[in-house]
Amino acid sequence: MNHFHxxxxxxxxxxxxxxxxxxxxxxxxxxxLNEITLLLTYEATRNLQTLEIDVxxxxxxxxGEVVEDKKIAIVPILRAGLGMLxxxxxxVPNASVGFLGVFRDxxxxxxxxxxxxFPEFGDDHQIFILDPMLATGHSMVHAIKEVKKHxxxxxxxxxxxxxxxGVKVVESENDDVEIYAAALDKKLNDKAYIIPGLGDAxxxxxxxx
Numbered sequence: 001m002n003h004f005h006x007x008x009x010x011x012x013x014x015x016x017x018x019x020x021x022x023x024x025x026x027x028x029x030x031x032x033l034n035e036i037t038l039l040l041t042y043e044a045t046r047n048l049q050t051l052e053i054d055v056x057x058x059x060x061x062x063x064g065e066v067v068e069d070k071k072i073a074i075v076p077i078l079r080a081g082l083g084m085l086x087x088x089x090x091x092v093p094n095a096s097v098g099f100l101g102v103f104r105d106x107x108x109x110x111x112x113x114x115x116x117x118f119p120e121f122g123d124d125h126q127i128f129i130l131d132p133m134l135a136t137g138h139s140m141v142h143a144i145k146e147v148k149k150h151x152x153x154x155x156x157x158x159x160x161x162x163x164x165x166g167v168k169v170v171e172s173e174n175d176d177v178e179i180y181a182a183a184l185d186k187k188l189n190d191k192a193y194i195i196p197g198l199g200d201a202x203x204x205x206x207x208x209x
Contacts, residue, residue, distance in 0.1 A: 003175065003177060003178050003179060004167050004179045004181070004184075005043070005179065005181070007039065007040055007043045007181070009039055012036055012040075015032045015036050016032075016160070016161075016182050016183060018032055019033065020196065020198045022199070024204075026204060026205060026206065026207045029204050029205060030205055033083045033087070033132065033201075033205070034083070034086055035087070036087075036160060037084040037087025037088060037130075037158070037160075038087045038091065039182075040158050040160075040180050040181075041087060041088050041091050041092075041128075041158070044128065044156050044158055044178075045067075045091070045092070045126075048067050049068070050066060050067055050068075051065065051066055051067075052065055053065070053066055067092070069092040069093065069094040070094050070095075071122065071125050071126065072092050072094075072095040072096070072125065073095060073096040073097070073098060073125050073127045073152070074088050074089065074092075074096070074097050074098070074127075074128050074130065075097075075099070075100055075118070075127060075128070075129045075147060076097075076099065076100075076130040077100050077101075077102055077130065077131040077139060077140070077143050078099060078100065078102070080133065080201040080202035081129075081130040081131045082205075083201065083205045084130040084131075084158065084160075085097065085130065088130065088158075096119035097119070098116075098117060098118035098119050099116070099117050099118075100113070100115070100116050100118075101113065101115030101116070102114070102142060104138070104192070109136050109192050111138050111139040111142040113146075118146075118147070118150045121147065121150055121151040121153075122151070124154075125153075127147055127152045127154060127155045128155075128156050128157075129143050129147065129156070129157050129158070130158050130159075131143075131158075131159055132159060132161065132201040133159065133160065133161055133162075133194060133197070133201050134159040134162040134166040134167065134181065135163050135165075135166050135188060135193065136163075136165060136166055136169065136188065137166035137167065137168070137169030137170045140157060140159075140169075140170050141173050141174070144157070144174050155176070155177045155178075156177070156178045157178070157180070158179075158180050158181075159180075159182075160181065160182050160198075161182065161185055161197060161198065162179065162181040162184050162185070163184075163185055163187060163188050163194045164184065164187060165187065165188050167179060167184070185197055
């Protein structure tokens, strides 16, 4: 798993433990997901390129460095990925945002796309694909394929919890993609839910069950 990174931080462990609790309601769940996303984004953006600029402080002129966040694109996978979007945008507010709607066929477990709207991806764009749960990996592989089809080259996946099966699927088909996660759980159950996981992130975010 050379391209797979678990962001180990006491605050992430703390917040994720509360999110896993079945009694945590949607308001707190959303807030915690946003907070963990901030911490994941800090790590996932560590290698962003910066530009040198002139800065005049109250004392003297000096040099500074800035990130070209207009060359960053964020693609949340609907619907659960929306829960991570604001966390990334709060750190790179000028980033472009694309949307990909995918649901998992309950019988085949294969992704079915129902919506797609992407910005223009340049060769030098850094693209972040967001989905809280990396379970089977099929939806993420589909998302990566669509982003590449539209010209995306530099792709980082950000998720809250990953299953070993999903990581293996993504890495086997995309050895050029980095994955950042808050945790790697044990496995998938017979319904392709992550164990121990936290249930369906979309349902918990939006109280649809």
